[in-house]
Amino acid sequence: MSEQRAGFVAVIGKPNAGKSSLLNWLLDEKIAMVSKKANATRKRTNAIVMYGLTQFVFIDTPGIHNSEKLLNKFMLEETIKAIGDADLILFLSPATDFLQSYKDFLSKEPKTPHIVLLTKCDKITNKQLLEKLSEFEPYKSNFKTLIPISIKQKGAKNYLLNELQKFIPKHPYFYDPELISTQMMREIYAEYIREAIFEFVSEEVPYSSHVLIDRVEENEKIDRVYATIIVEKENQKNILIGQGGKTIKKISIYARQMMEKLTGKQIFIKISINCNKNWTKNEKILINFGF
Ligand SMILES: Nc1nc2c(ncn2[C@@H]2O[C@H](COP(=O)(O)OP(=O)(O)OP(=O)(O)O)[C@@H](O)[C@H]2O)c(=O)[nH]1
Ligand SMILES: [Mg+2]
Numbered sequence: 001m002s003e004q005r006a007g008f009v010a011v012i013g014k015p016n017a018g019k020s021s022l023l024n025w026l027l028d029e030k031i032a033m034v035s036k037k038a039n040a041t042r043k044r045t046n047a048i049v050m051y052g053l054t055q056f057v058f059i060d061t062p063g064i065h066n067s068e069k070l071l072n073k074f075m076l077e078e079t080i081k082a083i084g085d086a087d088l089i090l091f092l093s094p095a096t097d098f099l100q101s102y103k104d105f106l107s108k109e110p111k112t113p114h115i116v117l118l119t120k121c122d123k124i125t126n127k128q129l130l131e132k133l134s135e136f137e138p139y140k141s142n143f144k145t146l147i148p149i150s151i152k153q154k155g156a157k158n159y160l161l162n163e164l165q166k167f168i169p170k171h172p173y174f175y176d177p178e179l180i181s182t183q184m185m186r187e188i189y190a191e192y193i194r195e196a197i198f199e200f201v202s203e204e205v206p207y208s209s210h211v212l213i214d215r216v217e218e219n220e221k222i223d224r225v226y227a228t229i230i231v232e233k234e235n236q237k238n239i240l241i242g243q244g245g246k247t248i249k250k251i252s253i254y255a256r257q258m259m260e261k262l263t264g265k266q267i268f269i270k271i272s273i274n275c276n277k278n279w280t281k282n283e284k285i286l287i288n289f290g291f
Contacts, residue, residue, distance in 0.1 A: 003053050003170070004053050004054075004055070004170070004171065004172050004173055005053060005054040005055070005165060005168040005169060005170050005171060006054070006055040006056075006057070006168065006169075006171040006172065006173050006174050007055075007056065007057070007086075007087035007088065007167070007168035007169055007171065008057045008059060008085050008086045008087050008088075009056055009057065009058050009059065009086060009087065009088045009089070009090055009164065009168075010059045010061060010079075010083050010085070010086035010088070010089050010090070010112070011023065011058055011059060011060050011061060011090045011092065012061050012064060012079060012083065012089060012090070012091055012092070012105075013063065013064070013091055013092030013093060013101065013119075014063050014064055014097075014101040015038035015039045015040075015062075015063030015064075016036075016037075016038040016039075016040075016063065016094075017063065017092040017093065017094050017097075017101075017119055018092055018094065018119040018120055018151065019041065019060050019061065019063070019092055020032035020033060020034045020040065020041050020045070020060050021034050021151050022058075022060075022090075022092065022117070022119070022149075022151065023045065023047040023058055023060045024047075025151040025157070026047060026049050026056075026058060026157060026160075026161075027047045027049060027180055027181075029180055029262065030192075030258060030261070030262065031045065031047060031180065031181050031183060031188050031191075031262075032045045032047070032060050032191065033191040033192070033194055033195035033198070034195065035195060035198040035199070035206075036198075037198055037206065038063060039062070039063055039075075039207065040194075040195070040198055041060055041061065041062045041063065041075075042062055042071070042075055042078075043062070043075075043078055044059055044060065044061055044078045044079075044081065045059070045060040045181070045183055045187075045191070046058060046059050046060070046181055046182055046183065047060070047180065047181055048175050048177075048179050048180055048181060048182070049161070050177050051158075051161040051162070051165055052165070054161075054165040054168050055173045055174065055175065055177060056161070056164065056165075056168065057174060057175070058090075059085070059086065061078060061079040061083075062075035062076070062078055062079055064076065064079055064101075064104075064105075071280040071281075071286065083110065083112060086112050087112070087167065087168060087169060088112065088113055088114065088115065088164065088167045088168070089110060089112050089113070089114035089115070090114070090115055090117050090164075091105055091114050091115070091116050091117065091143075092117050092119050093116060093117070093118055093119065094118075094119050094120045094123075095118045095119065095120050095121045095123060095124045095128070095129065095132055095148065096120060096123050096124060099135055099136070099139075102116065102136075102139070106139065106142055113144050113167065114142075114143055114144065115143060115144050115145050115146070115147065115163075115164070115167070116136065116143045116145075116146040116147070117146075117147050117148075117149055117160075118132060118133075118136075118146060118147070118148040118149065119149060119150070119151075120150060121148045121149060121150045122150040122152045122153070123150075129148060132148075133146065133148075144167065145163060147159075147160060147163060185216070185263075186213040186216060187213075188262065189213050189216070189225055189227070189255070189259055190211040190212070190213050190227070191211075192254075192255040192258045192259060193211045193227055193229065193251065193255045193271065194206070194209065194211050195254075195255075195258075196250070196251040196252075196254040196255045197209050197211075197229070197240070197251060199251075199254060200247055200250050200251055200254070201239060201240060201247065201251075204236075205231065205236050205239050205240065207280075208231055208232040208233070208236055208280065209229050209230065209231055209236075209240075210229070210230040210279060211227055211228070211229055211230075212227065212228045212229075212230065213225065213226070213227050214226045214227060214228055214272075221265075221266060222265065222266040222267065222268055223259075223263065223265055223266070223267050223268070224267075224268045224269075224270070225256075225259065225267060225268070225269045225270070226269075226270050226272075227269070227270070227271045227272070228271070228272045228273070228274055229271060229272070229273045229274070230274050230275070230276045230279055231273065231274070231275055231276075232275070232276070232277060232278060232279060232280065233275065233277070234275050236275070237273050237274075237275055240273050241273065248271060248273070251271065252269050252270075252271055255269060255271075256268075256269045
């Protein structure tokens with residue numbers, strides 16, 4: 001009899017709680033985009049993490065929030081789908097935040113067991129941590145356990161995985177243990193470019209942008225990546241290009257460096273920008289973009 005364990009863990013919580021950062025931290029590889037700005041993640045991403053004989057498939061999800069915009073509704077559906085598939089939910093609550101988002105989550109009466117991860121604990125003092133733990137105390141019959149973490153603390157990873165594996169059923173591995181994600185390289189590349197846009201462009205442009213990888217040409221020495229950024233308005237094109245092309249240049253360099261780090265190869269990148277009015281509001285376009 002094999003002692004293999006394998007299961008799906010949905011990572012959920014409000015925008016900016018640290019969900020995508022957690023995935024990257026667990027993998028020691030950057031596959032999910034992270035941003036200081038909220039609502040960065042749009043689609044489900046997964047990270048496959050091996051710990052002893054346990055295979056975890058962590059599912060990153062878009063932050064839970066209420067908005068009428070069609071794109072946001074698609075994002076909420078992604079989160080609901082991820083929860084439906086999971087053996088365990090990790091509910092992320094920043095240590096610096098109030099409990100409201102956790103109460104909202106409980107009010108939805110989740111059927112899958114959950115663990116609360118108190119994130120960003122490097123931002124608070126020990127005294128504040130104790131206060132936070134006592135705030136959660138009245139809810140302890142709801143969660144399996146509560147674990148304070150910080151992605152700045154490398155050693156905490158084994159402790160966390162050790163706690164989580166108790167909730168993963170005995171089951172043969174779902175994926176090749178060598179794999180770090182079932183995400184296609186192209187999707188990861190597109191996320192890198194999206195992260196670069198969040199990094200260098202302010203206001204509404206990041207939220208109005210979609211990235212398509214048109215073509216990847218792989219060669220022995222260098223891979224060539226051709227991408228298009230779709231924006232909603234003509235003037236957003238100019239913002240992305242920047243004066244004398246300096247913004248798009250910064251975006252290209254930032255994304256290229258992450259691609260080179262991931263692949264260990266030299267990358268050539270060419271990004272075009274197109275305008276497609278209302279892509280975030282048009283259901284057909286959203287479906288065509290893979291939502
Ligand atoms: N100090 C500190 N910052 C963190 C930690 N974890 C995440 N962050 C920061 O929190 C911000 C948001 O992180 P993300 O991982 O993008 O958050 P998210 O929950 O995926 O956000 P959405 O995709 O928008 O829902 C980023 O600036 C991260 O660098 C942590 O443990 N400590
Ligand atoms: Mg995210």
